[in-house]
Amino acid sequence: MRAAANGQPVISAQDLRKCYGDFAAVDGLSFEVQAGESFGLLGPNGAGKSTTMRMIGGVSQRTSGTLAVMGLDPDDHGPEVRAHLGVVPQQDNLDEELKVRDNLVVYGRYFGLPLSYLRPKADELLEFAQLSDKANAKVDSLSGGMKRRLTIARALINEPRMLLLDEPTTGLDPQARHILWDRLFRLKESGVTLILTTHHMDEAEQLCDRLIVVDKGRIMAEGSPAELIRRYSTREVLELRFGSQRNTTAVDELRGIGDRIEALPDRVLIYARDGEAALEEATLRGLHPVTSLVRRSSLEDVFLRLTGRSLVD
Amino acid sequence: MRRQPATARVFRALYSGNARAVIGRGLLATRSSNWMVMVSGFFEPVLYLLSMGLGLGALVGAVEGPAGQEISYAAYIAPALLAVSAMNGAVYDSTWNVFFKMTFAKLYESMLSTSLGPLDVAIGEIFLALLRGALYATGFTAVMMAMGLATSPWALLLIPAAVLIAFGFASLGMGITSFMKTFQQMDWINFVMLPMFLFSATFYPLDVYPQVVQWIIQALPLWHGVELLRQLSVGVFSPATAVHILYYLVMILVGMVLTTRRLRQLFLS
Amino acid sequence: MVSASRARRFGSWYYAEHSLRVMNSYRWVLLANSVGSPVVYLFAMGIGLATLVDQNDGGAFGGVSYLAFLAPALVMSAAVMTAATEFTYPVMDGFKWRRVYYGPHASPLGVHQIVNGHILAVSIRLTAGSAAYFGITALFGAAPSAWGWLSVPIAVSCGLAFGLPLMAYAASIREDKGQFALVMRFIVTPLFLFSGTFFPLESLPGYLRWIGWISPLWHGTEVGRTLSYGYSQPAWLIITHMAFLAGLAGVGWILAQRAYQRRFSG
Numbered sequence: 001m002r003a004a005a006n007g008q009p010v011i012s013a014q015d016l017r018k019c020y021g022d023f024a025a026v027d028g029l030s031f032e033v034q035a036g037e038s039f040g041l042l043g044p045n046g047a048g049k050s051t052t053m054r055m056i057g058g059v060s061q062r063t064s065g066t067l068a069v070m071g072l073d074p075d076d077h078g079p080e081v082r083a084h085l086g087v088v089p090q091q092d093n094l095d096e097e098l099k100v101r102d103n104l105v106v107y108g109r110y111f112g113l114p115l116s117y118l119r120p121k122a123d124e125l126l127e128f129a130q131l132s133d134k135a136n137a138k139v140d141s142l143s144g145g146m147k148r149r150l151t152i153a154r155a156l157i158n159e160p161r162m163l164l165l166d167e168p169t170t171g172l173d174p175q176a177r178h179i180l181w182d183r184l185f186r187l188k189e190s191g192v193t194l195i196l197t198t199h200h201m202d203e204a205e206q207l208c209d210r211l212i213v214v215d216k217g218r219i220m221a222e223g224s225p226a227e228l229i230r231r232y233s234t235r236e237v238l239e240l241r242f243g244s245q246r247n248t249t250a251v252d253e254l255r256g257i258g259d260r261i262e263a264l265p266d267r268v269l270i271y272a273r274d275g276e277a278a279l280e281e282a283t284l285r286g287l288h289p290v291t292s293l294v295r296r297s298s299l300e301d302v303f304l305r306l307t308g309r310s311l312v313d
Numbered sequence: 314m315r316r317q318p319a320t321a322r323v324f325r326a327l328y329s330g331n332a333r334a335v336i337g338r339g340l341l342a343t344r345s346s347n348w349m350v351m352v353s354g355f356f357e358p359v360l361y362l363l364s365m366g367l368g369l370g371a372l373v374g375a376v377e378g379p380a381g382q383e384i385s386y387a388a389y390i391a392p393a394l395l396a397v398s399a400m401n402g403a404v405y406d407s408t409w410n411v412f413f414k415m416t417f418a419k420l421y422e423s424m425l426s427t428s429l430g431p432l433d434v435a436i437g438e439i440f441l442a443l444l445r446g447a448l449y450a451t452g453f454t455a456v457m458m459a460m461g462l463a464t465s466p467w468a469l470l471l472i473p474a475a476v477l478i479a480f481g482f483a484s485l486g487m488g489i490t491s492f493m494k495t496f497q498q499m500d501w502i503n504f505v506m507l508p509m510f511l512f513s514a515t516f517y518p519l520d521v522y523p524q525v526v527q528w529i530i531q532a533l534p535l536w537h538g539v540e541l542l543r544q545l546s547v548g549v550f551s552p553a554t555a556v557h558i559l560y561y562l563v564m565i566l567v568g569m570v571l572t573t574r575r576l577r578q579l580f581l582s
Numbered sequence: 583m584v585s586a587s588r589a590r591r592f593g594s595w596y597y598a599e600h601s602l603r604v605m606n607s608y609r610w611v612l613l614a615n616s617v618g619s620p621v622v623y624l625f626a627m628g629i630g631l632a633t634l635v636d637q638n639d640g641g642a643f644g645g646v647s648y649l650a651f652l653a654p655a656l657v658m659s660a661a662v663m664t665a666a667t668e669f670t671y672p673v674m675d676g677f678k679w680r681r682v683y684y685g686p687h688a689s690p691l692g693v694h695q696i697v698n699g700h701i702l703a704v705s706i707r708l709t710a711g712s713a714a715y716f717g718i719t720a721l722f723g724a725a726p727s728a729w730g731w732l733s734v735p736i737a738v739s740c741g742l743a744f745g746l747p748l749m750a751y752a753a754s755i756r757e758d759k760g761q762f763a764l765v766m767r768f769i770v771t772p773l774f775l776f777s778g779t780f781f782p783l784e785s786l787p788g789y790l791r792w793i794g795w796i797s798p799l800w801h802g803t804e805v806g807r808t809l810s811y812g813y814s815q816p817a818w819l820i821i822t823h824m825a826f827l828a829g830l831a832g833v834g835w836i837l838a839q840r841a842y843q844r845r846f847s848g
């Protein structure tokens with residue numbers, strides 16, 4: 001367990017478990033999150049990320065283990081814990097019956113906040129989310145990116161100390177994603193603790209100081225993105241395509257190049273410290289791939305190595 | 314961490330004392346929604362009253378009222394239709410409406426990511442259902458008075474009595490919704506409501522049935538509502554009046570206990 | 583190419599099969615309702631209410647019991663109610679909520695086949711439902727005439743006469759503002775209550791009788807009464823009733839086809 005850097009961790013989970021009947025959605029997670037940290041949960045679908053988020057907010061009761069959020073047990077103090085949380089769910093659940101600005105104000109009322117605070121705050125957040133000109137529009141008329149920004153703005157209405165983001169940019173176009181990342185980065189700078197789940201590795205690399213890789217409800221690895229790449233992958237990756245017939249036979253001839261070779265149906269991956277050198281070695285052995293590509297190792301390589309390549313649904 | 318007594322702990326996890334935020338949201342949503350839909354709910358019992366009261370009443374003539382006096386057929390069915398309308402509105406709001414907002418609109422999911430607890434949501438939604446019921450009941454009572462179907466000043470008590478009936482059905486309905494998983498299951502609710510609507514001495518007196526059937530109907534809630542309102546409409550009371558009221562008080566209590574116990578199943582998981 | 587030519591020929595049936603499979607997931611509720619509600623209505627109104635009505639009807643029902651008078655009207659009403667549901671919410675579901683029409687639309691099926699398939703499926707459901715309803719009224723002894731069973735096809739056409747114009751309207755709705763709730767409350771319920779269902783139209787005051795005259799439910803019920811207990815009326819009137827139903831269904835069908843074409847093309 002990491003030593004607490006600056007006093008009490010804001011989240012402390014020990015052996016957290018959630019079962020639905022015989023099925024353990026979350027199976028013994030232990031982690032701590034420090035104030036101001038940006039913490040990621042990575043994992044394939046069904047890994048237990050969203051369930052963990054719901055337990056942190058006290059809307060899903062854990063089966064066993066201990067959990068403290070800002071020193072309180074969310075199962076016993078749901079309302080108090082959530083008073084300091086901002087929640088961005090996986091699917092937008094904006095109030096379609098209310099206009100854009102009313103969505104923010106009414107949501108703030110759920111925290112018991114006075115209108116004198118909420119009116120200017122709503123305008124400020126619309127500005128932040130670049131939605132000021134949509135204040136009186138219907139939610140229905142917003143684009144996917146706008147809805148997402150509104151959902152994030154809504155989660156900030158109570159000036160939360162901690163923001164829970166469940167796949168914040170899934171389904172958005174690149175422009176919208178970059179705008180969102182920018183906004184999240186500013187929040188982090190202002191000291192808000194971010195907890196986010198994602199299966200976009202670039203997002204995790206952009207936003208997370210530290211992350212855990214979760215699969216089947218268990219922690220597979222923990223560390224900063226750079227640490228994880230160092231520990232579970234090589235510096236570079238060489239991707240070779242020989243045509244789907246030849247990939248497997250080529251593997252035998254490539255043996256010994258790089259640290260590790262992975263044969264996929266459509267290509268062969270060679271994990272090496274120096275990708276160009278590996279490519280030269282392959283050419284020297286008389287192999288002529290249809291295409292070749294040398295790239296930096298990414299969190300995606302770590303993720304696939306830890307959670308496997310087969311589909312999980 | 315300091316441990317609190319178990320009940321206080323459960324309560325704190327479920328309630329933040331802010332049901333008025335849920336009510337405020339409901340009123341704002343009504344204002345921006347199609348008000349015709351809202352108003353149309355008032356017309357349903359009025360149409361039944363006109364059709365059955367005028368059309369069928371012309372054939373049936375006078376019938377025996379609560380104190381044995383002769384009253385017109387329209388005056389006989391009007392309080393029953395009010396009771397049915399209170400039941401239908403409350404059941405719709407606490408079952409279909411709650412189910413829709415939960416499964417499709419995901420409204421409660423967003424409410425419960427704030428400091429609101431499930432009890433705030435339940436109280437707010439039931440209050441909104443009762444407010445709507447009170448508005449309809451006021452309108453219908455006015456129609457009854459205008460048509461000369463409610464002669465006693467006691468008839469003004471039809472409004473709070475209709476709200477009492479609605480409260481009983483709404484609190485129980487929400488508890489029942491917590492057991493529902495699919496729309497197909499929701500359809501069964503209508504299936505139970507139809508016979509209750511038709512058999513509870515709504516359109517004709519109970520004594521046409523064999524004794525056993527009468528007992529069954531008297532055990533069901535709507536009959537008590539129909540009888541209570543019928544007595545109020547003419548201002549005639551009996552010890553049975555107290556029984557009818559007591560029935561609803563118990564029903565509200567049972568419904569609220571059930572709903573509170575099932576809140577986690579209803580809104581959380 | 584085989585599949586395309588088959589789709590051209592049997593496309594409507596393929597779509598109908600899809601619709602019926604969807605209904606099948608509701609089979610227990612449907613079955614319970616199609617048996618339960620006739621039984622409940624016949625007991626409550628045909629027997630319970632009849633004790634009040636038969637005492638002093640003064641011959642308003644042409645010499646038959648209130649039960650026999652009521653039964654054909656209930657068969658017709660049930661068909662209209664079913665049609666009112668099946669031609670509204672599923673249409674909105676197809677275009678807007680779950681967009682189920684857009685899958686078949688991307689297949690070789692033509693737009694007109696989606697419309698016809700939907701109508702076909704609902705007609706099959708109406709036939710089964712009306713037959714069950716009529717069968718139960720017969721068990722109550724409420725359909726003395728040997729021609730009573732013919733009220734089943736009349737009920738189906740009654741349902742279509744009401745449902746097809748509604749289908750055209752449903753297909754033209756782009757934004758859900760609770761219009762269907764208004765249709766149910768301001769059209770379906772008044773038709774049910776003022777179409778001579780529970781009492782002859784003549785016992786209503788004159789200023790309300792027009793509701794019956796424009797109501798497919800009243801026209802269907804009048805024919806149903808002749809078929810099930812020999813309610814006597816001139817032949818030209820019976821033909822008028824049936825022509826009214828056929829005309830309304832035909833106009834509704836054309837409008838529905840147009841509305842669907844318009845909706846799919848933009």
